[in-house]
Amino acid sequence: MKTLVLQGLDCPHCTEKIAEEVKKLSSVKDSELNFMTKKLKFTQVSDSAVSDIKKIVKTIEPDVKVLEEDEEAEESATLFDLIKLIVALVLFAVSFIPALPNMASIALIVLAYLAAGYDVLINCVRNVIKLRPFDECFLMTVASIGAFVLGETTEAAAVMIFYQIGELFQSYAVERSRKSITSLLALRPDEVSVKRGNEIVKTSPDEISIGDIILVKAGERIPIDCKTSENVELDMSALTGESVPVSVAAGKEVLSGSINLSKTIELEVVRPFSDSAIAKILDMVENASAKKAKTERFITKFAKVYTPIVVFAAIALAFIPFIISGFSLEVFKDWGYRALLFLVVSCPCALVVSVPLGFFAGIGGASRKGILIKGANNIEIMSNISQIAFDKTGTLTKGSFVVSKLLPNECSKDELLELCALAESNSNHPIAKSIVAEYEKKLGKIEQGRVTSSEEISGRGIKATIDGREVLAGNKRLLEENNIKADFASLSGTGVYIACNGSYLGAVVLEDEIKSGSKQLIASLDNMGVKTIMLTGDKKAAALSVSQSLGVSDCRYELLPEDKVKCVEELLTEGTTAFVGDGINDAPVLARADIGISMGAIGADLAIETADMVIMNDDIGKIKTLISICKKTMRIVKTNIVFAIAVKILVLLLGALGIANMWAAVFADVGVALLCVLNALRALRVRE
Numbered sequence: 001m002k003t004l005v006l007q008g009l010d011c012p013h014c015t016e017k018i019a020e021e022v023k024k025l026s027s028v029k030d031s032e033l034n035f036m037t038k039k040l041k042f043t044q045v046s047d048s049a050v051s052d053i054k055k056i057v058k059t060i061e062p063d064v065k066v067l068e069e070d071e072e073a074e075e076s077a078t079l080f081d082l083i084k085l086i087v088a089l090v091l092f093a094v095s096f097i098p099a100l101p102n103m104a105s106i107a108l109i110v111l112a113y114l115a116a117g118y119d120v121l122i123n124c125v126r127n128v129i130k131l132r133p134f135d136e137c138f139l140m141t142v143a144s145i146g147a148f149v150l151g152e153t154t155e156a157a158a159v160m161i162f163y164q165i166g167e168l169f170q171s172y173a174v175e176r177s178r179k180s181i182t183s184l185l186a187l188r189p190d191e192v193s194v195k196r197g198n199e200i201v202k203t204s205p206d207e208i209s210i211g212d213i214i215l216v217k218a219g220e221r222i223p224i225d226c227k228t229s230e231n232v233e234l235d236m237s238a239l240t241g242e243s244v245p246v247s248v249a250a251g252k253e254v255l256s257g258s259i260n261l262s263k264t265i266e267l268e269v270v271r272p273f274s275d276s277a278i279a280k281i282l283d284m285v286e287n288a289s290a291k292k293a294k295t296e297r298f299i300t301k302f303a304k305v306y307t308p309i310v311v312f313a314a315i316a317l318a319f320i321p322f323i324i325s326g327f328s329l330e331v332f333k334d335w336g337y338r339a340l341l342f343l344v345v346s347c348p349c350a351l352v353v354s355v356p357l358g359f360f361a362g363i364g365g366a367s368r369k370g371i372l373i374k375g376a377n378n379i380e381i382m383s384n385i386s387q388i389a390f391d392k393t394g395t396l397t398k399g400s401f402v403v404s405k406l407l408p409n410e411c412s413k414d415e416l417l418e419l420c421a422l423a424e425s426n427s428n429h430p431i432a433k434s435i436v437a438e439y440e441k442k443l444g445k446i447e448q449g450r451v452t453s454s455e456e457i458s459g460r461g462i463k464a465t466i467d468g469r470e471v472l473a474g475n476k477r478l479l480e481e482n483n484i485k486a487d488f489a490s491l492s493g494t495g496v497y498i499a500c501n502g503s504y505l506g507a508v509v510l511e512d513e514i515k516s517g518s519k520q521l522i523a524s525l526d527n528m529g530v531k532t533i534m535l536t537g538d539k540k541a542a543a544l545s546v547s548q549s550l551g552v553s554d555c556r557y558e559l560l561p562e563d564k565v566k567c568v569e570e571l572l573t574e575g576t577t578a579f580v581g582d583g584i585n586d587a588p589v590l591a592r593a594d595i596g597i598s599m600g601a602i603g604a605d606l607a608i609e610t611a612d613m614v615i616m617n618d619d620i621g622k623i624k625t626l627i628s629i630c631k632k633t634m635r636i637v638k639t640n641i642v643f644a645i646a647v648k649i650l651v652l653l654l655g656a657l658g659i660a661n662m663w664a665a666v667f668a669d670v671g672v673a674l675l676c677v678l679n680a681l682r683a684l685r686v687r688e
Helices: 012-023 049-060 077-094 102-129 136-149 153-187 277-286 294-324 329-345 349-368 376-383 392-396 413-424 430-443 476-481 518-527 540-550 561-572 587-592 605-610 622-656 662-684
Strands: 002-007 028-034 039-044 065-068 192-196 199-203 213-216 226-228 232-235 246-248 265-269 371-373 387-391 397-408 451-457 461-466 469-474 494-500 503-514 531-535 554-556 577-581 595-599 613-615
Touching (some): 002 049, 012 049, 077 102, 102 136, 136 294, 136 329, 294 329, 294 376, 371 622, 376 595, 376 622, 387 392, 397 430, 413 494, 518 531, 531 540, 531 561, 540 554, 561 587, 587 595, 622 662
Parallel strands (some): 387 531
Antiparallel strands (some): 002 039, 192 199, 192 213, 226 265, 232 246, 371 613, 469 494
């Protein structure tokens, strides 16, 4: 796959044109142009591919430079455009000096017009020759030249100057929004310090192998996923949006993109850079703009047919009254001026720039809060969400069990806990570890020498010999298969039943700890009118206990992964549905829901690949923030569309009636575009 950088690309509409033309090339296949990163990725079929692409870009956007990926340089176009506009404004202002002769004043106005709009005129002529005339350049050229012909020289120059001022501000706004989204791309490391024998060598992250030892100084960013041999303090704000430092114990993984707050540390690489957390995140961020929302797709299609319609409507507005009046030149001048107003007002810049910009800003605002959104289409869907289904373990709960009750039968609580802990002492199951931890907290160190044999029975529990006695510790099925009777119905929560030499001794009840923000989130969603459902493989008693504690409106339990998919398919018939899971076991459900949201799954392959949105830390409360971001973004986009169209229609009507002048038309074009762009940038600001 080859990559080119289109330096200076700041028009979403032109981006669409370039992308379409490149896809038609026989020398290229599988092409994808990303407006946000300005990168064109494609598979080269023949040697002429790059030159063919450059010709297309030159035709559609002559000022855009096509560079190889490693050639990318700082842009200087904005400074040049600013100087050009300052010159035009000075010439325009000087033309109003009363002492100047009329011809000198007109000459200065023409010079100001040419200084500001020569590139627009050139593009218009070039597009007409290429038989692709209908775009913003054509509208501005016809309107301004028409104004000159009608003797409105001041307004002709004003149209071009203020149009270019609007373009400059739009370019700035697009770049600001683009930078907010692509700030994560700065996390990509240029080089890594790796130990090679007794030397420290600087090398590319792509050349690092599993098992290599790398060196990271205090204040440096960890370039690749590693394992630490000592306790470290990390700043993970770039990944999670949280500023509080995170402590990572020796032997645990540290994720790429984190900043080392400790002393210089040596880390062991656990996966290649291409599979690291940051590489997957960067790939997702770079492709975030590929999936367009329905609203954005509509505006793109709208712009294609809009300009030709506007041009022919303006021609009709100028010539129909002229013909009806018996070819009166006075009537033609009057209605021709109104037609020119029509062309200026109708320029679609406010829509074709502000709508995609609104979505980009929404994605950027979310990324600042540690929420990654894979595309504008997901923002639109999430803004209309009516119900959210949650996985239980690891999502609404911490996934770490604690002993909540001891229910002895013919023994003491301490004896019950002791036998259960001894039986579970050789198991790595989370429940077993929780029971052992509870015993050691209350009664001291486990004496494993008392356990002479231990057998783990898959899906049942443990069979062990302790002090010469046969002890069973497991679920209901284990006891039933050994003909041991117990009161199973009275137990709520997750239970481990204990039997000794064929006699039932009681049960140890465990509960999965509920996350601190879960209850508040469910309450907030209820207030927002969003239905909540909990889908879990846990048994009925444990599931109902958690759902009742949280106030979840619908709880479905004892579900296999395929059962969860069926439940979500059923929910999809009732309304727009999101599913929130851990991104690993719930991958099929994440993929099936309208929106799949991965919780606390940073670094998990399936989380990044399957989910539509990824919450980069374990803060379930960010679900509410996510919904707020999506709703706010869609409000901004819809407001821009309604405002732009309403103002344009109003000024068009006033212009057609002869009430509005060219200055009102300039406001309806440039002014409205700037207001819409500024409004779109509001999506960058996120309040939790």
